[in-house]
């Protein structure tokens with residue numbers, strides 16, 4: 001076995017190599033990975049002390065600090081309150097909680113809290129095979145950790161969406177405590193408006209998991225779940241929302257029913273599931289939120305346009321992109337069926353060999369037991385868009401991808417072109433280059 005010094009040397013070397021490889025040499029099309037601005041990254045460094053602190057305790061109905069159990073909190077309490085207020089402002093709601101360390105943690109606290117508040121363990125969810133996150137599923141957090149009983153929305157494969165009429169029947173019959181929307185393979189807005197009434201009828205809380213699309217919602221390019229009738233947004237803060245890795249829950253404390261739910265969710269956060277809450281990310285969340293307030297509309301618009309452009313171009317060039325008659329997508333991602341070219345596993349690996357990074361993905365109609373050999377790819381355009389890709393650049397990137405997918409060029413050859421292309425787009429747009437720049441922008445405004 002290697003000795004300790006040797007292992008540490010190799011560890012540091014691998015960390016450095018990773019930065020060079022993924023940040024400088026690869027083009028990232030993984031739909032769940034956001035791209036932080038230099039200002040957000042710098043804020044993370046500047047908050048290094050905060051990263052080591054504790055702030056256990058209770059929050060109030062505005063999401064502000066009510067009680068903390070340790071001393072030394074005077075600035076930390078301000079930081080928690082300001083960061084929470086910034087997110088409430090951006091998403092136009094009266095309550096928020098940023099103590100969640102991930103999107104899964106946000107779901108844990110929300111599902112636990114809502115099943116307690118509703119005194120009902122049934123939850124209607126999108127089937128895992130149709131794009132829900134594992135945390136919604138009986139095989140994951142919802143079932144295996146929280147013991148909730150899952151009932152599936154009816155999914156329409158052609159529409160790549162929940163069938164509102166059939167799901168209304170399911171909800172009416174099941175009388176669940178929670179109905180969820182949102183997902184990980186998520187091309188089109190879910191029918192929240194259409195199902196709000198039946199959810200009210202059976203007194204179910206509506207939880208919308210915006211992990212993938214939070215930045216698009218902030219930019220006004222995707223459905224606004226709270227406006228359409230969702231009681232809560234649960235989300236990660238690092239996919240299309242370009243903050244540090246973490247989680248958030250948002251809602252409106254507008255009546256007794258909501259206040260009861262918020263209290264139960266807060267209890268599910270502390271003391272049930274969090275001790276330290278990774279406070280070091282909070283100032284950086286605030287900077288990312290400011291960037292979304294200022295540049296989010298433009299960024300979200302271009303992101304969706306780029307995804308649609310890629311869908312159209314790949315489709316015209318003989319690759320089966322799903323939902324051609326629906327414009328391929330209204331989010332940052334497209335789903336592609338590459339079974340004609342050797343399947344998702346092979347193509348994802350070939351593209352990795354060309355330094356284009358994305359993930360293979362099961363499509364709703366695939367054999368769900370064959371996780372390792374799906375026919376699909378999920379491709380996200382939030383990272384390249386933030387680096388400044390416009391439609392022409394997307395087509396150029398698609399040409400490189402097509403040459404690999406169709407086996408026309410060796411991945412190792414294409415890799416050189418990918419590295420060169422990446423070099424042209426080495427700046428992060430739609431954001432600030434430093435904390436100083438963000439602060440001076442705000443103080444002038």
Ligand SMILES: *Cc1c(COP(=O)(O)O)cnc(C)c1O
Nearest residue numbers: 102103104133183184209211236
């Ligand atoms: C990514 C994702 C999550 C989990 O977020 P983490 O921060 O990775 O825990 C939850 N729900 C959906 C729909 C997601 O796509």
